[in-house]
Amino acid sequence: MSFSDVNVEDDGEAVAGSTDFGSEEVRGMPAEVSWEMLDKSRFFLLGAALFSGVSAALYPAVVLKTHLQVSPPPQAAASTTAAAILRRYGPRGFYRGFGASLAGTVPARAVYMAALEATKSAVGSAAVRLGVAEPAASAAASAAGGVSAAVAAQVVWTPVDVVSQRLMIETADRYHGGADAFRKILLADGVRGLYRGFGVSILTYAPSSAAWWTSYAMVQRLFWRALGPAHHDSHMSVLAVQGASAAVAGGAAALVTMPLDTVKTRLQVMDTGAGRPASLASAARALVREGGLAACYRGFGPRWASMSLSAAAMVTAYEFLKRLSAKDTSRL
Secondary structure (H helix, E strand, O other), X not given: OOOEEEEEEOOOOOOOOOOOOOOOOOOOOOOOOOHHHEOHHHHHHHHHHHHHHHHHXXXXXXHHXXXXXXXXXXXXXXXXXXXXXXXXXXXXXXXXXXXXXXXXXXXXXXXXXXXXXXXHHHHHHHHHHOOOOHHHHHHHHXXXXXXXXXXXXXXXXXXXXXXXXXXXXXXXXXXXXXXXXXXXXXXXXHHXXXXXXXXXXXXXXHHHHHHHHHHHHHHHHHHHHHHOHXXXXXXXXXXHHHHHHHHHHHHHHHHHHHHHHHHHHHHXXXXXXXXXXXXXXXXXXXXXXXXXXXXXXXXXXXXXXHHHHHHXXXXXXXXXXXXXXXXXXXXX
């Protein structure tokens, strides 16, 4: 996950629900389990286990996407690359770097959620006080929350991303686990080595997160407008709408941010011929020389599937988690 992946590839992360900015409830939308209704200790404990399971299920797609992005031309098909990974490393090859990734996911997710909720609440409440209509205030709050959450999370996530992606593609004799990779990268390149691609990560995930949250809210409203209020009391309908909306938003974000994600991945794991880190401009030029615009979309299929499925899984898991963590279940 590249938190891409949102993340969330990310694995950055989808948290469903609309923030109540005032006393007026969003028309045409079912009631949400609010943040104030949750038992926070139960929520974070169960959430760590639940989201770790979702990340584990989707991690092979991230590994495949990374191999496709850094492979030299001619570009092999995704199935061919998957078969090569399986032949060379066995089934464990699809989980290389997973331990390092998982260790960083928990703090990165906590930072993401804190920044998201704080920003959405502050921006949404301010917009409503200024007389902005609730739908517009919700969209603005979602966009601002997505940007601040992505930026804050990347401070934690980028070193984890660098280490896990090195472990995905390097031979086993170069790095012996996440701690060894972290130490060797730090000794060779200093702290800057752990933050390779940080700038392009911000350029990738900040607009991606903003677009994801805004489009997710808009698509969800369209679905509920089509279904009507008769389905608001059905938990299955709520989860289905949220999951489908998240999948659409995740796929759209993958399409828009794929070129930057490819450049970011190559920056983080590849060196120039002289052994020096490549610059953003040189990495982009080299990529285009290799295969034109199509090269920027290497690994798009796995990333699109990973982001769409991850978004749908994370949202439905989050809603299920909120209901498990509610202080008073009789109110649901």
